[in-house]
Amino acid sequence: MKKVAVTVRPIGNSRGIVIPKALLAHLGLDEDSAAELSIEDDALVLRKAGAPVRVGWAKAAAQIAAAGDDALVMGEFANVDDGELQW
Numbered sequence: 001m002k003k004v005a006v007t008v009r010p011i012g013n014s015r016g017i018v019i020p021k022a023l024l025a026h027l028g029l030d031e032d033s034a035a036e037l038s039i040e041d042d043a044l045v046l047r048k049a050g051a052p053v054r055v056g057w058a059k060a061a062a063q064i065a066a067a068g069d070d071a072l073v074m075g076e077f078a079n080v081d082d083g084e085l086q087w
Helices: 021-027 057-066 080-084
Strands: 009-011 014-016 035-040 043-048
Touching: 021 043
Parallel strands: none
Antiparallel strands: 009 014, 035 043
């Protein structure tokens, strides 16, 4: 993609830039998107935000439990020698 010149502008006590629509479209970003901003090798890098960690895990766990497929794989085990431990 071709380079685009932008101007750094004051926005309150901060500074900002206007990102051209074509660049946002190239990344798949729109007004409802989340993005990540980082500095890499003296460059400001804008990326589409990744999915949050463990998205959907609770729903998947509930479905597994509802299907009755949530039994312990290793079975129960006891700590037989725990009574002998000195704390």
